[in-house]
Every structure is written in C-alpha cells, then in structure tokens.
Amino acid sequence: xxxxxxxxxxxxxxxxxxxxxxxxxxxxxxxxxxxxxxxxxxxxxxxxxxxxxxxxxxxxxxxxxxxxxxxxxxxxxxxxxxxxxxxxxxxxxxxxxxxxxxxxxxxxxxxxxxxxxxxxxxxxxxxxxxxxxxxxxxxxxxxxxxxxxxxxxxxxxxxxxxxxxxxxxxxxxxxxxxxxxxxxxxxxxxxxxxxxxxxxxxxxxxxxxxxxxxxxxxxxxxxxxxxxxxxxxxxxxxxxxxxxxxxxxxxxxxxxxxxxxxxxxxxxxxxxxxxxxxxxxxxxxxxxxxxxxxxxxxxxxxxxxxxxxxxxxxxxxxxxxxxxxxxxxxxxxxxxxxxxx
Amino acid sequence: xxxxxxxxxxxxxxxxxxxxxxxxxxxxxxxxxxxxxxxxxxxxxxxxxxxxxxxxxxxxxxxxxxxxxxxxxxxxxxxxxxxxxxxxxxxxxxxxxxxxxxxxxxxxxxxxxxxxxxxxxxxxxxxxxxxxxxxxxxxxxxxxxxxxxxxxxxxxxxxxxxxxxxxxxxxxxxxxxxxxxxxxxxxxxxxxxxxxxxxxxxxxxxxx
Numbered sequence: 001x002x003x004x005x006x007x008x009x010x011x012x013x014x015x016x017x018x019x020x021x022x023x024x025x026x027x028x029x030x031x032x033x034x035x036x037x038x039x040x041x042x043x044x045x046x047x048x049x050x051x052x053x054x055x056x057x058x059x060x061x062x063x064x065x066x067x068x069x070x071x072x073x074x075x076x077x078x079x080x081x082x083x084x085x086x087x088x089x090x091x092x093x094x095x096x097x098x099x100x101x102x103x104x105x106x107x108x109x110x111x112x113x114x115x116x117x118x119x120x121x122x123x124x125x126x127x128x129x130x131x132x133x134x135x136x137x138x139x140x141x142x143x144x145x146x147x148x149x150x151x152x153x154x155x156x157x158x159x160x161x162x163x164x165x166x167x168x169x170x171x172x173x174x175x176x177x178x179x180x181x182x183x184x185x186x187x188x189x190x191x192x193x194x195x196x197x198x199x200x201x202x203x204x205x206x207x208x209x210x211x212x213x214x215x216x217x218x219x220x221x222x223x224x225x226x227x228x229x230x231x232x233x234x235x236x237x238x239x240x241x242x243x244x245x246x247x248x249x250x251x252x253x254x255x256x257x258x259x260x261x262x263x264x265x266x267x268x269x270x271x272x273x274x275x276x277x278x279x280x281x282x283x284x285x286x287x288x289x290x291x292x293x294x295x296x297x298x299x300x301x302x303x304x305x306x307x308x309x310x311x312x313x314x315x316x317x318x319x320x321x322x323x324x325x326x327x328x329x330x331x332x333x334x335x336x337x338x339x340x341x
Numbered sequence: 342x343x344x345x346x347x348x349x350x351x352x353x354x355x356x357x358x359x360x361x362x363x364x365x366x367x368x369x370x371x372x373x374x375x376x377x378x379x380x381x382x383x384x385x386x387x388x389x390x391x392x393x394x395x396x397x398x399x400x401x402x403x404x405x406x407x408x409x410x411x412x413x414x415x416x417x418x419x420x421x422x423x424x425x426x427x428x429x430x431x432x433x434x435x436x437x438x439x440x441x442x443x444x445x446x447x448x449x450x451x452x453x454x455x456x457x458x459x460x461x462x463x464x465x466x467x468x469x470x471x472x473x474x475x476x477x478x479x480x481x482x483x484x485x486x487x488x489x490x491x492x493x494x495x496x497x498x499x500x501x502x503x504x505x506x507x508x509x510x511x512x513x514x515x516x517x518x519x520x521x522x523x524x525x526x527x528x529x530x531x532x533x534x535x536x537x538x539x540x541x542x543x544x545x546x547x548x549x
Contacts, residue, residue: 017524021498023505052531056499059480064378064395069367071352074400 011035011042020049090332097325104318111311356406366406369414370399376415376501377422383496384426386485394429398422416503416510423493423511430489483533491526498523 354366381391
C-alpha cells in the first residue's frame, strides 16, 4: 500500500485516489494526512488529482436529442437470440464436443485394433472347427442355430428327428435372419456343402418368405446328410442369436464334406462347389481344418465388411458431431453473446 | 428500490423485477437515458454508435428486467450499457475497416462536429467556449487512450458519480479491482493531459 522512497515516504497512487474519494478511515487516514503534511510533492500530486477529478465531474451531460422511450414493447428478439439449438450454455457444446471426440477416438481405435464384433466370430469358427461331429445339423445349422443355439450342437449328434424339430423351431428366425442380412453368396459358394448352400441360395432368391420353402429343402436335405456323416459345426453361433450372419456363416464354414449329399440341386447352385466335391470325396473328419482356415477368413471378411460399415457410420457420426459442436462454440464465441445480470 | 410509477403520457410498459415488483419501463428509460447516453458516448466516442448502444441496452434491459433483483437500478442499467458498449468496441476492433475516429454524423438531429466532446455548453464567451471545447476534446482524447476497463471505471466513478460499490456492481468486478482501475485511470488521465498541449497545465494550475 505504501511506497517507501529512500528519503521520504511517498503516498501511493491508489492510496491517494482513495483518500481523495474519502474512502480512508482511521489509522490509514491519519497516516496519509501526516504524510501530506510532511511531503510537498505528495500535496502536489493530490492537488493535480483533485483538479482532474473536478474537471471530470464538471463534464456536462448531453441530453439525447430524442427520447429512447418505447412506444411498444420491443419485438421478440430476432438477431440477438439465436436459434433454439444455439441457446444452451456453452458448457453444453463443450461437453458435447468432448464426448463426441472421445467416441470418435474409441471407435477409431477399436476399428484399428481389429474391431469388436469380428472377434467372437473368429472364436466361433475356431471352436466350431474344434468341436466336430454333427451331421445333418448343418441343415438345421443353417436355419436352426439362431433359434436354439445351445442345443443345436448336441441335438445334431442325437437324431435327425431332433434336428428336424430344431430346424422347425429355428426356421423362422433363420430365414428372417438370412433375408435381413442378405447372406452373401460367397459364403455359400465357399462352403461346398450342398444342403446348406441350397438353402441359402433359395433363401436369398425367395427373400424372407422363402424360409418355409427353404425349410422344405432342409427336410429333403436331412435324409441325404444322414447318409453321409459329416463333421458339422452347426454349433457355431451358439451364443449369439443376434448375429444372424454368424449363424448362417458358421454352418457354411465347416461342412465342406456334405457336398455329396447336397448333390441334388445344391451343387448346381453353388459355383464354388469345385472345392466342395473334393471335400465330399475326402473323409469327412480329416478335412475340416484347412477349410476352417479358409472359411473363417471369408467369414470375417464379409463379416468384417458388415461390421466396419456400421463402425464407419459410428465414426463418421462421432466425428461430425464433434466438429459441429466445436463449430457452434466458435460461432457463439464470435458472436460474443453475453448474458445480463 | 422505490417503485417507479407511471407519470408521463407515453405507453406504460409494465415490467416486473425478480422480487415481483412491477415498474413502468418507459419511466425507467426517462430516468436513465441521459446517463446511459453519455456513458455510451464517452465509452464509444461516437454519436451514432452511442445512440445504437443505448437503444440496444434498453431493449436488453426490458427483456432482462425479470432478472433484476430490485436493488440498485442505476448500477444495473449502467452495467447493461457498459456491456453493450464493450460488445460494440469488440465488434469494432474485429472489423478494423471502420475508422476509430468519430465520423461526421449524417443524422440531422445530432450536432455536426469533429468529436463527441463538442457539446453545447452553457453561456460563455467565445474564448471560454473555445477553451472549454478544446479541453473537453483533450479529455475525450485521453479517455480514448485509456484501457477500456480503466476508462469505464473513471467514467462511472468520476463522471457519473457512482460509489465504488455501485461501480463494482456495474463492472462486475471486485471492490479492490474498482479501486485499482479508478486509480490507474486517473493516473493515466493526468499524465495524458499534462502531455497534451500547453493549455492544460495552466488549467491545472488554475484549478489548483
């Protein structure tokens, strides 16, 4: 508060100003008065300051030439009030921007590290390969796994009848799933097994309603498959009924050997059946592994493209909203909106 | 705040403050328009802009009146005017194409003059008037040279006679900040005036 000079105490500008405005009381006031008495230059400063303030106080107030009285209430704000979306406090936009940026970072990093949804698929196909014997179940597998995932694998081993049952139960779901996902032909092609292929193809062709017809195909296929014991991986999609594509894909993956049974129309349908026939010739159990490898790739590919499309959509959405929020923030900052007390 | 009642023949715009007390807004305007106008004029150093600022301030005040707590209307109104002026200054700064010098007003109801400080003054000899207007021009020039916050503080406290408390409310800052801004502002004015022309020191002496 006080500025001490080498020779004498000089009164600080702030203190002098306060003294002039009569805002000093008690001891500080006494001190200043004492110093004023002792210090010429302080008195000079005070005099100048006082003259200045007096001048300022004497500045005339100009009457406005016209009154600002309003003849009517001001119109509802047009320019000063931004659109509803821009009216929220700044922290809303800042928060939205950071959340969106975070979402973008997460989606991108997940995408970069391989994606969430493709992993379970791979696991499925692998486990499928590991868990072999199931016969006709491919048929049921194609349609069934979605509906009754868990039991599918076991029931497969048990009986055709059972499989037929499960198939019956599952058909609806499977068909809808296949139709909805538009099960890609490559799957069918890659997987030589005729029965499934036939089904898939039929389903594709017939669309959602084809389910019933395809079911019919199943029925026919079943006996065939019984004759040829096949390592089946119907179990594939046991866990998730949600991913219809998986369920359809899984059965396709393993069952190469079934080609023979499929022979009827299935073979003709499946263009890729070139691999199929050989498999058909080969012993059912030995072959699965190479196929597993080849097939899972296909699966993940198609699967991957499906998921990444969604994922990409998410990324774009997150990125867009982040940019939008920041844009709003900048806009508001530039327009210099200010709230009144 | 004492209730402001409707006394004049203009439209009676009722406004209600936060405490539920209603007032006649045009009466508020009549009471404060001169202060608001002069504050804006000296802050902006521009006639036309000052009129816009006051107009805009009263519209804002009308809309925000329900947020007025019913305490110090002077400080509240001048706060809105200050904020409007600050916004305008900021806008002007961001658009440097507009000259900072006051433009000759095209508005016929305002006096034509080189600057905002050429106000019609009371009876005085032409010499006195010349000196006065010169002095006022110098004062306005020095005010323009101050930092925005200090200019506002000096205007509120010295020209408009607000207490430090009212000024702190109007400027939205602490009492200590007001003290310091007023003091720095006065210091700046003093230095500026002492450096401006030869007339002013004599004027200083005269007043001292």
